[in-house]
Amino acid sequence: xxxxxxxxxxxxxxxxxxxxxxxxxxxxxxxxxxxxxxxxxxxxxxxxxxxxxxxxxxxxxxxxxxxxxxxxxxxxxxxxxxxxxxxxxxxxxxxxxxxxxxxxxxxxxxxxxxxxxxxxxxxxxxxxxxxxxxxxxxxxxxxxxxxxxxxxxx
Amino acid sequence: xxxxxxxxxxxxxxxxxxxxxxxxxxxxxxxxxxxxxxxxxxxxxxxxxxxxxxxxxxxxxxxxxxxxxxxxxxxxxxxxxxxxxxxxxxxxxxxxxxxxxxxxxxxxxxxxxxxxxxxxxxxxxxxxxxxxxxxxxxxxxxxxxxxxxxxxxxxxxxxxxxxxxxxxxxxxxxxxxxxxxxxxxxxxxxxxxxxxxxxxxxxxxxxxxxxxxxxxxxxxxxxxxxxxxxxxxxxxxxxxxxxxxxxxxxxxxxxxxx
Ligand SMILES: Nc1ncnc2c1ncn2[C@@H]1O[C@H](COP(=O)(O)OP(=O)(O)OP(=O)(O)O)[C@@H](O)[C@H]1O
Ligand SMILES: [Mg+2]
Ligand SMILES: [Zn+2]
Numbered sequence: 001x002x003x004x005x006x007x008x009x010x011x012x013x014x015x016x017x018x019x020x021x022x023x024x025x026x027x028x029x030x031x032x033x034x035x036x037x038x039x040x041x042x043x044x045x046x047x048x049x050x051x052x053x054x055x056x057x058x059x060x061x062x063x064x065x066x067x068x069x070x071x072x073x074x075x076x077x078x079x080x081x082x083x084x085x086x087x088x089x090x091x092x093x094x095x096x097x098x099x100x101x102x103x104x105x106x107x108x109x110x111x112x113x114x115x116x117x118x119x120x121x122x123x124x125x126x127x128x129x130x131x132x133x134x135x136x137x138x139x140x141x142x143x144x145x146x147x148x149x150x151x152x153x154x
Numbered sequence: 155x156x157x158x159x160x161x162x163x164x165x166x167x168x169x170x171x172x173x174x175x176x177x178x179x180x181x182x183x184x185x186x187x188x189x190x191x192x193x194x195x196x197x198x199x200x201x202x203x204x205x206x207x208x209x210x211x212x213x214x215x216x217x218x219x220x221x222x223x224x225x226x227x228x229x230x231x232x233x234x235x236x237x238x239x240x241x242x243x244x245x246x247x248x249x250x251x252x253x254x255x256x257x258x259x260x261x262x263x264x265x266x267x268x269x270x271x272x273x274x275x276x277x278x279x280x281x282x283x284x285x286x287x288x289x290x291x292x293x294x295x296x297x298x299x300x301x302x303x304x305x306x307x308x309x310x311x312x313x314x315x316x317x318x319x320x321x322x323x324x325x326x327x328x329x330x331x332x333x334x335x336x337x338x339x340x341x342x343x344x345x346x347x348x349x350x351x352x353x354x355x356x357x358x359x360x361x362x363x364x365x366x367x368x369x370x371x372x373x374x375x376x377x378x379x380x381x382x383x384x385x386x387x388x389x390x391x392x393x394x395x396x397x398x399x400x401x402x403x404x405x406x407x408x409x410x411x412x
């Protein structure tokens with residue numbers, strides 16, 4: 001968090017990313033500008049969830065470990081991800097829901113199933129995914145006949 | 155040169171406890187003017203430069219800067235955010251040791267582009283193109299744009315530091331022994347480059363040096379410091395060719411005999 005409008009440095013990170021990878025490859029600790037003024041690194045929130053911080057109903061807290069401080073973003077605050085005009089902020093788009101719990105518009109990880117190219121996309125947030133499965137949500141690859149009872153046994 | 159000073163310095167003193175850093179320094183600097191501050195080690199050159207550039211708070215005296223809006227601002231009463239904005243837009247600071255003025259672990263392109271981003275440039279392609287232009291202007295091959303300054307020679311690092319400072323077209327640049335750590339042949343090339351840039355961009359500059367040849371080559375006017383005080387100042391050619399103070403005479407004769 002940088003209260004003195006030091007946008008430059010955060011943009012340097014993004015510049016380096018594009019210079020190295022041809023696009024902004026940062027997926028975690030993706031910098032945001034709060035209320036058009038303060039720049040911060042919102043980790044551990046993944047980049048994919050940056051848009052959810054904007055005008056959020058909830059009070060959001062972030063620890064800045066090195067400075068031994070906690071920063072609070074009040075409810076209904078403008079939070080915009082930094083970017084470049086010719087490299088706008090984008091989040092990954094997944095064309096299918098989570099293969100296990102069917103959730104949409106969440107961040108998915110690719111899981112390799114076998115050595116014949118089989119793969120599936122599942123929630124990156126496994127707690128959330130298992131919780132959804134326990135509540136009866138199912139995606140196309142969820143093979144277990146009785147997911148609830150198995151979950152309950154744990 | 156315009157009729158209004160860019161910087162007005164009045165009776166600036168800095169004490170480190172009871173030790174004198176510099177005392178009662180007064181002068182005015184005009185747009186496009188290059189002032190050399192010379193004097194032996196410990197005479198207060200760096201202290202004065204640090205006070206002028208707001209890196210140190212003077213113990214007394216006043217420094218006023220002519221802002222782009224046409225008003226004079228007392229630097230001591232400037233807010234932190236405003237001061238930082240001034241430092242990265244209208245001013246430059248070239249350190250003797252380039253590692254102090256560069257980010258050694260980011261690319262040359264980002265080192266030059268940082269100030270552009272800090273003043274709101276948001277087009278990656280343009281930032282990169284401008285950085286490439288500036289590398290060329292300071293005689294660094296454009297294909298080094300993604301290399302880190304760690305991989306550069308001392309002379310290249312110093313030229314990169316200069317590009318990084320000049321990219322926002324500042325009006326005033328502070329330099330502390332800009333050729334200090336370099337070989338003689340590398341120094342000559344850098345001095346040539348600085349002279350060309352200062353002239354082309356119409357920069358005002360305050361250059362601290364203990365090397366009278368640097369003062370001769372780059373400056374219009376010079377100040378001679380001794381024990382923290384300015385003992386003589388005037389047009390560079392006048393001071394070097396016809397020094398009035400015995401101490402300056404000593405300084406000049408010792409260098410000319412080398
Ligand atoms: N941080 C400090 N604390 C205490 N005294 C200091 C400090 N910095 C400088 N001084 C003292 O102030 C005086 C002026 O020092 P300064 O560094 O300004 O000289 P200089 O002309 O830049 O010398 P040099 O040519 O060696 O760089 C010296 O007596 C020095 O010892
Ligand atoms: Mg010094
Ligand atoms: Zn899921």
